[in-house]
Amino acid sequence: MSNLVAQHPVLVVAVIKIAVLMFLLLTALAYLTWFERKVVAHIQSRWGPYRAGPHGLLQPLADGLKFLFKEDVTPSGADRFVYYLAPFLTLSLSLTAIALIPFGPGEFKLFGQRTSLGIANLNIGLLFLFAITSLGVYGVALAGWSSNSKYPLLGGLRSSAQMVSYELALTMSVVGVLLLAGSFNLREIIAAQQGFLWGWLPRWNIFASPMPQVIGFSCFFTAAIAETNRLPFDLPEAEGELVAGFHTEYASFKFAMFFMGEYASMITVSCLATILFFGGWLSPFPQIGALAWMRYLPTALLAAGSAWLVWDGIRYETLLGKIVLPVLGVVLAGLAVLIALPGANDFIQGPFWFLAKVFIFLFIYVWVRGTLPRFRYDQLMAVGWKLLLPASLANIVLTSFAIVVGKR
Amino acid sequence: MSLELVLFFVLAAMAIGGAVSLILQRHPIHSALSLIVVMVALAGLYLLLGAEFIAAVQIIVYAGAIMVLFVFVIMLLNAGVEARTNVSRMARYVGLPLGFFLTVELAYWIAGGAGRQAPVSAGPTPTRELARMLFREFVFPFELTSILILIAILGAVVLAKKET
Amino acid sequence: MVPISYYLVLSAILFGLGVVAFIFKRNIITIFMSIELMLNAVNLTFVAFSRALGKLDGQVFVFFVIVVAAAEAAVGLAIILLIARNQQSLNIERVNLLKL
Structure with missing residues (x-):
């Protein structure tokens, strides 16, 4: 085995990258739940989590501890193997999908190996992403079946x-x-979106020249929300009618795994929407002299955030907040200085724009959840088969025509 | 052993294990899960053979759509454990040896015929080439399959419709 | 490099297991699944030969096989639904209306 590792140093680098990405992703997942609760609360004129830590920042930790210490019940008559398999499948598949996402154009050296941001770079990256998401159905379907209970089955x-x-x-x-x-390669798809129309409009696929993919994007995002079982398409877990749908009988950490899987696939879909339609890590501003200061935008944003944190922290009610928030602000200020340095600044541009766009999509996800009511089941099927499918087929036909005519 | 050979044996073991489990499991859902394992293992083998597109299609269509349909129907019909009926004596005493014999014979002849065939070592098949082939040389069969699918959809709708 | 014959032997074994499953299983759905297993085994042969001969025809054929399998699954499962509705059972031995 050590022989294998010595022959393939790429494996070592890949394992390290996976570990780092996993850590970052799981932290992001935890804080995504906090973010969602905060945003939905503000949409509904509430405050959201406020007790555990300043601004409820320790809420994800508290939730996690609660999940760990709850009693783990297995319903009688459940098919034990499948019952345990289902949450594991959901979580592992949605975490695997992230491995295919490229986060930036830059390359860096690790143990003498040049690697890029992102774990796998496949020729058919997009197809594989769809392959993994298509297996995601099993987690939900098997969970519903194996619980041996009527609401989960429905x-x-x-x-x-x-x-x-x-x-x-x-x-x-x-x-x-x-x-x-x-191309199916996600990096090549991003590379194909480089350039600007008329000098100012980025040539992202949503504005692309022969045929803007507006229809494609609307279909994609709607279908993606349904694929991730989020409101307004969360019929599998509709708590009003099915108690909690497929995960009614799941408790403790197995429930947490479903929860994390759902949020991980939200992140994947947001990354995918960014890559496919919004130019991935490409900056929305043309590289001209008048906009050269744009490269310091990440620094400026971080600095503003840190200033706000310090200001807010000093006025905060509790002693913990008075300490933690200014410290966080100082850390952010340090980061802001760090990414203003010449070498780091170039490297950070791609990931900054990428993550900024992903963040916007995550916000839209939460926004939609806070705004729209759930669909009825027949409405759901009608939207899928009678609206989205014909529209996306029409998009294919129109786009191919536009490409053929444009080439002539 | 090279990495490729190790991967081959792991995937082959997965495939055979899944197929055996398909036979031994008594509940249709477990059999379906075993078949999914076989399909995923086969997708891995296609990747080893450099057929990237086919590997992806195998998972998307077979594991992600066809098997979901199977699982859906099993759940819908609430199929229980398979009844342990008296297996006909023919099947037990003639079928099993015959199946075994068929396997050995197939393996012998196929492997014997291709044993001298050196594998053409090339990188992964470019999907572009496959597409060119599909839409130039095989465009007529391709169009025919679309008609086939249309007929299948109609047939499924007509068959599954509840009589009122 | 894995010799092509390994793939072919594996494919033969899988096909044989599919035949055995087809003969021994009693549940209609499982029997249908064993047909899918046999189709899969044949697909492996196609891809292996496509690699061995350096031609893409095998892969194109696998594509068609998958499409046909999808159509077959749609119709077949609809028929199974009908059988289950009429016989109240998924046991293949109960489907004996044509038997004297």
């Missing part, structure tokens, strides 16, 4: 029908992008 049945129907629209809506880019 949730599982609904979810398998829903996810299979929307997967079709999801895959079809992306074909327009593939036609424009001519």
Whole structure:
């Protein structure tokens, strides 16, 4: 085995990158729940989590501890193997999908190996991403079946029908992008979106020249929300009618695994929307002299954030907040200085724009959840089959026509 | 052993284990899960053979759509454990040896025929080449399959429709 | 490099297991699944030969096989639904209306 490792130093680098990404991702997942609760609370004129730590910043930790210490109940008559398999499948598949996402154009050296940001760079990256998400149905369907209980079974049945129907629209809506880019490789898809129309409009696929992928994007994002079982398409877990749908019988850490899987796939979908339609890590501003200061935008944002944290921390009610928030602010200020340094500044541009766009999509996810009511089941099927699928097929036809006519 | 050979044996063991488990499991859901394991293992083998596109399609269509349909139907019909009926004596005493014999014979002849065939070592198949082939040389069969699918959809709808 | 014959032997074993499952299983859905297993085994042969001969025809054929399998699954499962509705059972031995 050590021989294998010595022959393939790439493996070592990959393992290290996976470990780092895993740590960052799990932290991001925890704080995504905090972010969602805060935003939904503010949409509904509430304060959201406020007790555990300043501004509820320790809430994810408290939640995690609670999940760990809850009693782990297995319903009688449950199919034990499948019952344990389902949450594991959900979480591991949605974490695997992140491995295919490239986070930036830069390369760096690790143990003498040049590697890029992102774990795997496949020729057919996009197809593999869809392959992994298409397996995600099993987690939900099997959880519903194995619980040996009627509400979960109904949730599982609904979810398998829903996810299979929307997967079709999801895959079809992306074909327009593939036609424009001519590749399945996510890095090449981003590279194909470089440049500006008329000097100011970025040539991202959503504004692309022969045929803007507006229809494709709307279909993609709607179908993706349905694929991740989020409101307004969260019928598999509709708490009003099915108690909690497929995870009614799950408690403790197994429930937490479903929870984390859902949020991880939210992040994947946001990354995918960024890459496919919004130019990935490409900056929305043209590289001209008048906009050269844009490279210090990340620094400026971080500095502003740190100033606000310090100011807010001093006025905060509790002693813990008075200490923690200014310290966080100082850390952010240090980061701001660090990424203003010439070498780091170039490296940070790609990831900054990428993460900024991903953050916007995550916000839209939460925003939609806070705004729209749940669909009825027949409405859901009608949207999937009678609206999204024909629209995405029409998008394919229109895009291919536009490309052929544009080439002439 | 090279990394490739190790991977091959791991995936082959997964595939055979899944297939055996398909036979031994008594509940249809467990059989379906075993079959999914076989399919994922086969997708891995296709990757080893450099057929990237086919590997992805194998997972998307087979494991992600067809098997979901199977699982869906099993859940919908609430199928229970398979009834342990009296397996006909023919099947037990003739079928099993015959299946075994068929396997050995197939393996012998196929492997014997191709044993001298040196594998063409090349990188992964470019998907572009596959697409060119599909839409130039095989465009007629491709169009025919679309008609086939349309008919299948119609057939499924007509068959599964509840009589009122 | 893995010799092509390894793949072919594996494919033969899988096909044989598919045949055995087809003969021994009693549940209609499982029997249908064993047909899928046999199709998969054949697909492996196609891809292996496509690699061995350096031609893409095998892979194109696998693509068609997968498409046909999808169509077959749609119709087949609809038929199974009907059988289950009429017979109240998924046991293949109960489907004996044509038997004297």
